[in-house]
Amino acid sequence: MLPLDEVLAVILGGGRGTRLFPLTQMRAKPAVPIAGQYRLIDIPISNCINSGIYKIAVLTQFNSVSLHRHISGTYHFDTFHPGWVQIWAAEQRADNNDWYQGTADAVRKQLSEIITARTDYVLILSGDHLYRCNYAEMLQFHIDHNADVTVATQPVHKNEANRYGILKRNPEDKITDFKEKPNDPEILKDLRSLEDEEKPYLGSMGIYLFNKDLLVGLLSSLDYSDFGKHLIPYTIDRYDVYGWIFNDYWEDIGTIRAFYETNLQLTEDKPNFNFYDPRYPIYTYNTTMPITTVDNTVIQKALISKGCKIRAARIEHSIVGLRSSIDSGTEIKDTIIMGVDDDVFEKSSTDKKYFNIPLGIGKNCFIEKAIIDKNARIGDNVIIRPFPDDAEFDDPDPIKKYYVRDGIVIIPKNTVIKAGTVIEPASK
Structure with missing residues (x-):
């Protein structure tokens, strides 16, 4: 039986959300509405619940009032679920008076809360992606490979490699190299991980599963501010870092163009993402409203x-x-x-x-x-x-x-x- 109760999910609420401005003028990025009645934050939280992960923390900083209101009004577990959805807001303390300086720094500033949660694993998620994922499969992969860190990856088209952080994976699924948005043909040639001619690369999804003790040790001893740019490349040469492949729809909704096109694609007869799957529903605030x-x-x-x-x-x-x-x-x-x-x-x-x-x-x-x-x-x-x-x-x-x-x-x-x-x- 998978130890899902030993997983703490930490959802990064994002920075100022400048690429989604002016939608983020008065709200945090994860609070931006999607598909008419949902919020972006509903996606990772729903994925956690559907995966059996009930210890969930959302890190927030900018324009967070509406996000706090939505989360506190939506996600309540009954007494039979030993879990919670907590909001960990950026705060000034006696030992630190700075705000979050990046994704890794945001988690670093909440290490005391992570230690208090008493879990064996920490799952790092983003609050601005659209996808449906069973994180239990990623945890099983992590345990089977005796991994220190597992990075969720997705096959990337050969013409889109320069948009992603590309990871090189060996036949044993271990990550051996990483390049951020590579353009050089020779570098790209060496980064091929898959036999597929159209999608030979593996791109990072910005989803990471850490052994808790390792994460605490790394963030306590290093001053790196970002996971993708700093911490993951550092761990590749020093620890057992593996790449788990997610072969389904996933979209980063970090820009106005991506937000606009992703929303309108939902109106098609066969949308890329289905909000109506009864097996893995997307939860949101249950409003009491009349019929349209x-x-x-x-x-x-x-x-x-x-x-x-x-x-x-x-x-x-x-x-x-x-x-x-x-x-x-x-x-x-x-x-x-x-x-x-x-x-x-x-x-x-x-x-x-x-x-x-x-x-x-x-x-x-x-x-x-x-x-x-x-x-x-x-x-x-x-x-x-x-x-x-x-x-x-x-x-x-x-x-x-x-x-x-x-x-x-x-x-x-x-x-x-x-x-x-x-x-x-x-x-x-």
Whole structure:
């Protein structure tokens, strides 16, 4: 029987999330909504629960209030599960007054908590990946190989090796070399681990399983700040480090482009990732909301969340988040609408007509290739048109109403867009 109760999962909450800005302007990266009603943090926590791992810690630092609220309101184990989901926030102490300086440094600053957990293994996870994984299989591999460290890897296409940290694995599955985003053809030739001509390389997934005592010793004696850049390369030549292969869908959602494309791919007939697998569900906050109402609307390839009121003309290849309101005559295409927080209400007639614009999207709007963050108020006759894929700039207005990243228009959280506003490339 696998000692899953001897595994502590430590989920890294990420830094400032600059590559996901402005979605991270008011929230931590793992708190960014995905697929209409989930948060990114739900993925690793759900994977842990489905794997039988119930001791889970989430390390946070920047804009962490909404993440804390979501975790504390969602993950409660009953008295028959000897586990917990704890939030380990960055804090200043008598012996250290610095914030987290990297992934390894974040774990180092919580070594006292890791020791207190009294487990034999520490599983390091990221809070911004989309995948479904049974970590018990990784633990079995780790034990079978008598490993000190196990790195989760995934086959990488020969044309994409320069995007990943590439690991060389020998026939006994032991890692013998590591290069960060290699470009040199000769180096790449030497890094081939698999016989597959299309996917001959193994890329690091940023998931690591350590023997607890070794991890504590390394972080106590070394000042390395990052796992992927520093600690893993250091251990390869000195310890038994093995590579476990994960042969399923996995996506790093660390950029606006990746976030946008990954979300919209979920609307396809056969999405790369299925949130509806009854054997390995993805858990999230259970909101008490009414059924969504739809009136006189054409919907094609879209995800519609709970509590929405939709009277739009057309919604195509889009995601509509919780409690969204879309008024008549509006067309939505290739767009992510994050909806309204469950604690935000129009409390009076004055609030409802805040700047004469209620929560949601008004009448006769046209919105294409955009991300509308939570609690946005978009007036009637607003037009948002696609920008070139390489377009990137900020609204010149001092009170920034929108941003363009990778050609995608982003309306930040709580933003008010006045009626008749047009957001489109200058050449239009």
